[in-house]
Amino acid sequence: MTETAPPTPTESAVALAAALKKLAASERVLLALDFDGTLAPFVDKPKAARALPAATAALEKLERMPNTWVAFVSGRPLSSLEVVTEADDDALLIGSHGVEVRFGRDGVSLDLSDEERATLARLGDVLGALVESIPGTRLEVKPVGFGVHYRELDQDEGPDVVARAYEAAATVSDALTIRDGKDIIEFSVRGADKGDGIERLREYTAATAVLFAGDDVTDEDGFRVLRPEAGDVGIKVGEGDTLAQFRLADEEAIATMLTLLVEARGSRS
Structure with a gap:
C-alpha cells in the first residue's frame, strides 16, 4: 500500500482558495x-x-449581498450570544449547541417538561457544590444545563475536575447529554448539537452551499453534516483532529478568509 504525503501549506491554501471560489459562485x-x-x-x-x-466588517458586507446569509452557531446560551455578536433583530443565531434557535425575530421556545426542569434543578445543585469546592472553577448556567469551566487551573488539574464533574452529574441522571470542550465540561438535560443547528439553518435559508468554521471539539458535529461534494466548506481553526476539509491558524486568518470571500462573492458573474 502506497502512503500519500499530506498536502503542503501551499497546496492546502490553493485548495481552500478554489473551494471558496466555488462556494462564492453558488446561488444561495x-x-x-x-x-x-x-x-x-x-x-x-x-x-x-x-x-x-476585520471579521465584523467582512460579515456586514456579506450580509448585504443578495442570497447570502450569516449565522452564528455557538455553545453559548442564546442570551449571551446576542450580546457578544451585537446581533440585530434579523440575525440568525444557534445557541446552546443547537438547542436554542433564533431565526430573525422569531425564537424557538424550549418548552421544558416538569421532569426536565426537576433534573435541571438537581444538576445545578450538585455541580454548584462541586465548583464551590474547587477554587478556580466556574459554573456557567445554560438554558438546559450547566458548564463547569476550569481554564484558570493548571493544565494537569483539568482531568480531575472533569472526572469529579462526571461523578457528580451521574448522581442526578444517567441520561444527560455530555460535551467535553476547551477547558469546559457541559451537562444538558436535552440533546442537540451544532450539526442539528446547521441543518435547520440550511433548510431555513434553502442554501445551495454552506461554509462552517469552528475551533472546538463540539464543532465536529457541524463538520459532520457538511456536503463537500455539493460545495460546502468546513474550516477547522487551530490544532486538533478534525473532519473539516481545511484548517486555518487563528481568528485573524478567519478574518482574512472572510475578506477574500467578500471579494469573490461580490465579483461573481
Whole structure:
C-alpha cells in the first residue's frame, strides 16, 4: 500500500482558495460560524468577547449581498450570544449547541417538561457544590444545563475536575447529554448539537452551499453534516483532529478568509 504525503501549506491554501471560489459562485450561500476562538479571541470575561473588527466588517458586507446569509452557531446560551455578536433583530443565531434557535425575530421556545426542569434543578445543585469546592472553577448556567469551566487551573488539574464533574452529574441522571470542550465540561438535560443547528439553518435559508468554521471539539458535529461534494466548506481553526476539509491558524486568518470571500462573492458573474 502506497502512503500519500499530506498536502503542503501551499497546496492546502490553493485548495481552500478554489473551494471558496466555488462556494462564492453558488446561488444561495450560508455562512455558519462559531464565535469564540473562531471570530473572537478568548477572553477572561465571556461577555467582553467581540469578533475581530476585520471579521465584523467582512460579515456586514456579506450580509448585504443578495442570497447570502450569516449565522452564528455557538455553545453559548442564546442570551449571551446576542450580546457578544451585537446581533440585530434579523440575525440568525444557534445557541446552546443547537438547542436554542433564533431565526430573525422569531425564537424557538424550549418548552421544558416538569421532569426536565426537576433534573435541571438537581444538576445545578450538585455541580454548584462541586465548583464551590474547587477554587478556580466556574459554573456557567445554560438554558438546559450547566458548564463547569476550569481554564484558570493548571493544565494537569483539568482531568480531575472533569472526572469529579462526571461523578457528580451521574448522581442526578444517567441520561444527560455530555460535551467535553476547551477547558469546559457541559451537562444538558436535552440533546442537540451544532450539526442539528446547521441543518435547520440550511433548510431555513434553502442554501445551495454552506461554509462552517469552528475551533472546538463540539464543532465536529457541524463538520459532520457538511456536503463537500455539493460545495460546502468546513474550516477547522487551530490544532486538533478534525473532519473539516481545511484548517486555518487563528481568528485573524478567519478574518482574512472572510475578506477574500467578500471579494469573490461580490465579483461573481
